[in-house]
Each structure stands twice: as structure tokens, then as C-alpha cells.
Amino acid sequence: MTLHEHDVIVVGAGGAGLRAAIAAHEEGADVAMVTKLHPVRSHTGAAEGGINAALRDGDDWELHAYDTMKGSDYLGDAPAIETLAQDAPEEVIQLEHWGMPFSREDDGRVSQRPFGGLSFPRTTYAGAETGHHLLHTMYEQVVKRGIQVYDEFYVSELAVTDHDDPEDRECHGVVAYDIKSGEVTGFRATDGVVLATGGDGQVFDHTTNAVANTGDGPAMAYRAGVPVEDMEFVQFHPTTLPSTGVLISEGVRGEGGILYNDEGERFMFEYGYASNAGELASRDVVARAELTEVNNGRGINDEYVHLDMRHLGDERIYDRLENIIHLAEDFEGVNPVEEPMPVKPGQHYHMGGIETNENGQTCIDGLYAAGECACASVHGSNRLGGNALPELIVLGARAGHHAAGKDMEAAQVPTGPSAKSEDETSLETPVSPGEIGVDDDVAADGGAIADPKAVVENAVERERQRIEELLERDGTNHAEIREDLQKAMTENVNVFRNEEGLKKALEVIRECRERYQDVAVADPSRTFNTDLIHTIETRNLIDIAETITLGALAREEFRGAHWRQEHQERKDDEWLKHTMISWNGGSPDLYYKPVILEGENKEYEPKVRSY
Amino acid sequence: MRERAEANLKDAEETVKLKVFRYDPEVEGKKDPRFDTFRVPFKKGMTVLDALIFARDHFDSSLTFRHSCRQAICGSDALFVNGRQRLGCKTQMSELEWPVRIEPLPHAEVVKDLVVDMEHFYDQMESVEPYFQTDELPSGEEQKQTRENREKVKMSTRCIWCSACMSSCNIAAGDNEYLGPAAINKAYRFAMDEREGEAMKEHRLNIIEQEHGVWRCQTQFSCTEVCPKDIPLTEHIQELKREAVKSNLKFW
Structure with missing residues (x-):
């Protein structure tokens, strides 16, 4: 059996993974990246708007932290948010020093622009293609350093010891399927594994996410025993193109773009959704406003609203938003210099994810996570525009450094089931969640295998058997299951949620899980078998969809991106806490842990979030 | 999915044929390169990538091609479409002559179907x-x-x-x-x-x-x-x- 060995293994090669790999390399570690796509194909490349960082006079990290906490609707953890705001300026300067082609001011300094929910124009950008430049700039640095990249290797399982208590478990590596050769390969990590697998938007049917964003990292970590946190908080971006879900950057509104309903009204002001900030209110506010317009019969074709940027003038559009012209033309057939663009909310970003602290550590020793797949939590219940890219570089770097053994201050955010403050006791689900046919009596065998190499080899053997079985047997194709799952999620677990819909979604998810029992791969080939890859991904989507829906059903309040018809107010007395779900051997356990509002110099007082 | 495809095809006002290059070095019947024909329902705004995805998900799950972002930024799906290099995701079916012929990029070794060695x-x-x-x-x-x-x-x-x-x-x-x-x-x-x-x-x-x-x-x-x-x-x-x-x- 092929067994590769490195100090640090980074899974995924988007912004967080690349930054983690560079950081670990800076610490002298032998790093390898294992990624299902070649690094430059990662979805970080699709990020358009920019990177929030307090770089200028009149701005400082504390303002950035305050805006982020407010945007999070007081569900972010202060130590993580302050770390983000403190480290972001240095990380942005680092990107510039690596040659990233930022947009420039007349004096030659990097440009910044206003973004939703920000008290200062601190969104640093490179045209409307900031993510593309960030991704390529960091990949260039990976090439420069000679960091080994195993591209088109699909990591399908983690090699973790099987101690009863997840907090006793250790991660020794990963199992990957070499897509080109079909070989199941072991990767042993002597110092640490960093998960940086990105988003999971493919859980939904209308999303800005790539086809590859299937939540592999969160699903694998969850099944290995790491709790997932705040999964109900899914960001729906207010401006996506209706036919494809392609994103139209918030930069359009940042530069002065205006939203109109079918009656030509500037509804953000006209109907009081955000009387001060208007189009630049927080994303959740704008997304709900748009759908409310549509539901009240003021939508265009009962589906979308218009985003108009014509008044900005050709020069400004070409200078700062040129990319938007191409996107609107190629994917919606609209020339935005001549007519307004149709837009509607689409799944965009997952605030929830693998529970980590501000150093990227999970409760399993040697297992880290950073970027969208993780939840530190810097975004709480709603992420501000321009805060995803700094999260990638700040937390990616911290996870990489820590994994490689850098001496760092101990983290303040607690992780693992021992951080539990309260059990969820009243949740009623129409069907039981979790693994089918799980036998509660069979406990793990108490960490019988201690030898790290054997842990990896056993994991490889298990995966090889699973894959052989999928290839050999006859059964249903995964595509229909995936389609039904995605449709049910977009129908029932979207911007507006209610108990009935959420329960319906849990039933569909259960059906999908049952049908998945008989899934099989029709393509017998060992060469580039994407049928197999997609089949494995679909299992991950089922697990992730279930945690999102369980969290949404449990949280009986309206906070940030999570809105409940029966509970249309924020309930701080009861709900200033994180929703945690632990796999618990296949019988998911839902519990809570407190939010940390105590910052370095101050306590963040929950206020009414108005824009 | 085949049943759903039949329903889709029946409801569609227009359908379009794809002729797609197939090759797999280790599967009997695909070792010799060939073209397969797929008929898919046409919708306004449909791209070459959309058409390929429809064909794969409804008719033949072994149809293999790279794709990810669907918005011309990941660069995965450059293909040889009707004799010209194009990105599948940003090429409208309506702009092409039908049937649409889809091949892997020329001057690169074919790994399988539309996937070439990069x-x-x-x-x-x-x-x-x-x-x-x-x-x-x-x-x-x-x-x-x-x-x-x-x-x-x-x-x-x-x-x-x-x-x-x-x-x-x-x-x-x-x-x-x-x-x-x-x-x-x-x-x-x-x-x-x-x-x-x-x-x-x-x-x-x-x-x-x-x-x-x-x-x-x-x-x-x-x-x-x-x-x-x-x-x-x-x-x-x-x-x-x-x-x-x-x-x-x-x-x-």
C-alpha cells in the first residue's frame, strides 16, 4: 500500500489551504497539500468583492471587530473576531508583498471601498476579481517554496483513533483516492492535518458555490467526532443571477448600485427595510427584503428584483466592476451598462462548520480546520461582506503555524463536548437523524490501536473496501438522490423557514439516506471516475443537510441569517449560545455552548441590529 | 434519472443533439475512441456545460469531464466545441451550430472522455x-x-x-x-x-x-x-x- 508521509497535510488548496501550507512551511515543516482540484481551480477564485482590513488612518482593528460582532448578531466569539481584525492588516500587506495586483489609488496605495455593514470603507480589493488574484498569488508562493501538491487526489476519510471520548482521539493522517489512477492512498501526518475544504453550497439547489463545494471536510470531521457548530446559519447572498446562481458582487452596491422592485421603487428605503444603509445593509437584511418584495407581488416575473448600476457611468464601471459586465452578459444575457440586472438571493456561504478555536484547532489532537469549512466563530449568525477572505488568510495562517509547532498563545475559545453548557432536550424530529441501523450498544473499542501508522493503514483498508463495494455492486445512481436533497433544502431550509417545512426537509433527508443505502457506481473504470467521486460526495451532502436542518429546527428565534416564521425576534435571554451537533457514533447529539462576548478590552453588549 | 429525462424531453419545446467524444483506456468498448450521441432538452440560457451535465446525470454517469465553478473562473472546462477551443460553461448552446460536437482539447493526451492530461x-x-x-x-x-x-x-x-x-x-x-x-x-x-x-x-x-x-x-x-x-x-x-x-x- 502506498503511504506518503509528511509533517503537515493540508486538505484543500483554496485560500485557507494555501495560506496554511505556506505558514507551516515558514515554520520549517515538510508540508503537502492534498486536493481534489488543482489549486487554481479552487472556489476562492470566484470571490469578487474584497478583503476587510483596518489599514488606514481613522480606522482601527477595534472598529472592524465591532462591525463584525454587530454583523454576527452577537453570535460570534469575541476572541476569534478580535484575532481576525487584529491580524488582517498584516496579512493583507503580506499579500501585497507577494505581488497581488490590488486596485490602486492615485498615490499608489491599495484601494479600499465601502461594503455592507462596515463603519469605514475598509474592503481592500483587486477589481471585482479579488479572490482570483488572492488565489493565484498564494499558489505562486506555494510554487516558489516547492511545496508538494497532490492534485486531483480526493480525500474521503480521516485517519483518527477510535477512543470513546472524541477529546481523547488523535488524527494521524487522511485517506485519499487518486482520481487519475484509482489508487486508494494513505497520507500520514506526523504533526497535523489541516482541513481547508471550503464551502458546502451544493447542499442547496440555487447556490453561488462551485460543483466541488460539497462539504467534504465538515462531513468527515463530524463523523470522526468533531462537533459541528451553528450549522443553521447559512448566508443567502442577495444578488445572484436567477438562472445560474452566479454571484454579482456586493461591490456593485458598494459603488452605488441600486435595487428596484417591479414598480420601480427603491424598496430598501421605500418600505423601511434599512432606512439608513439602504442597499448596503447586511446581506441577510437585503436578502429577506428582496424575497418579501417578491412574496408581496412586487417582484419581477414573481421571481427577482433589479440591480441597476447604469448611473455609475461607463468609466467607473469599467475601472472597478468590469468583471460584472462579463458575468451578466455570459450567464444572464444582460448588458448591465444598458439595462438593470435581474438578481435574487442564493446560497452563498456557510457561517457554521467544524468547531475550532482561533488557532484552528479542533477537539481532536492533530486535526485543524480553517476557512469556510470551519467555525471559529468569527461570523456568528451572519458574515459581513469582505470578511471571508481575511478569514482564509488569518485563520489559515494560524492553523498552519500551529500545526507546524509554532509557539503560540493558547486559544481562548473552548472546543469539544466538554465545552457543553446545556443539552437540547425538547427537540422533536419526525424521523430519527443519523446513521441508519446504528446500534447504540456497540461502543468504540476504546482506542485499541495506538500506532499512528496502523491507524492510517486501517483507514486506508476501510476506504478501499467501501470503494470496491460501490464499484462492484449494482444499485441506484446518486444523482437523483442529490437532486431531491438539493430541491428539498432550497424549498424548505432557505431564507424563510418554518417548523413544518423544516420537518418536511428532515423527512426527505431521511429518505435520501435510505435510498443512499443502495447506491452504486455505474462506471467500472479506475481512471478518472467522477461517478465515484460524486457518489461519495453525495453522502457528505446528506450528513451536512441534516445538521443544517436540525440546527434550524432547534433554534426557535430569529437571529442573523436564521429566520423562523413562528419566532420572529432575537431572544438573547435564551439563545446567546452556539448550536452544537456531535455525531456521537451515528446518533447525533444536539447541545449548546455559550457565546463569548468578552473581548480583550471590552464586553460586547448585544444591541438591536439596525442599518 | 432516465425517467426524469424522458419527462424533460417530452415537455421540452426544443431538443438538441450532442456528439461527444468517448474514450477510456481500461473499459472494454471504450478503448477505441468513439462518439456518443445524447439528445437533451434545450432551454434558453443553456451552456455547453449544462448540456453535458444533463447528459451525464440522466443518461450515462460515466461521461467524464472537468468542471467546477460554472462561471468561467476556475478554468477547468476548456473543451473543443464545434472545432474551436471554448470554455463549456461560458458557451451558449444557442450560439452554436447543431448538433454540437464536443471533443477534448487537441494537442494534449486524453486521459478519459473529455479529460486531458494537464x-x-x-x-x-x-x-x-x-x-x-x-x-x-x-x-x-x-x-x-x-x-x-x-x-x-x-x-x-x-x-x-x-x-x-x-x-x-x-x-x-x-x-x-x-x-x-x-x-x-x-x-x-x-x-x-x-x-x-x-x-x-x-x-x-x-x-x-x-x-x-x-x-x-x-x-x-x-x-x-x-x-x-x-x-x-x-x-x-x-x-x-x-x-x-x-x-x-x-x-x-
């Missing part, structure tokens, strides 16, 4: 020292760059590594060591960036002046024509030739 392309990209290099960095703040200079390199930084240009280039087809348009464009991106300084520019011009560098280009513009990001590749190559000549004259 290693050679990546090697060429990485051979031009494709990373920013400078010794003089201000401490704690950004380097300055003029708007004009940023504008100068802007188009070159848009490359998404799809390799459509390399596939379209006759010179690259005949000379395997030729750097190719994308790698030369990458070199341009750094050579023209004033932040790197003059000495580094000299070094970069030396790299692209090598035997299999810029002088191989015969300005046929095929790369520029197929580039999905509208990068003026041929112009960039020509400009590097002029820069190289200027720089050589300096040392006479």
Missing part, C-alpha cells in the same frame, strides 16, 4: 518563475504602484490556466518545449510589474528569450482568438520581443 501545461507555467520576486520591501506597509502600471498588467493577471491557448497554438503543437502563450503571458505579468525592479526584469527577459521562448511565436493570433478572458496574448508576446531587443541593445 501536466505539461502546468510544467510550462511553472518554468517561468511564476512568482513575485523583489528584495526591497517596505516594512509594515504596501509597496506603491501607479494606477497606470496596474492597468498595464491587468489583462495579463486574468489568466485562469484553462490551456485553451496552448491547445490552439500550432507552434506549441510542433515544439513540445515551447513555453506557450499562457506561460509567456505569466512572465509578462511579472516583467511589466514595476514593483519588481529593473534587474529582475532583465532576468525575466532572459527566461523568455530562451530557444523555446518568445521568438518561436509566429503571430498567428490563434491564442488571442480563443482566450476566454480576452487576454491580448499575441500582443503581450510581441511586446516582450520588443522589450528583449531593447534590453539587448543596451548592452551593445
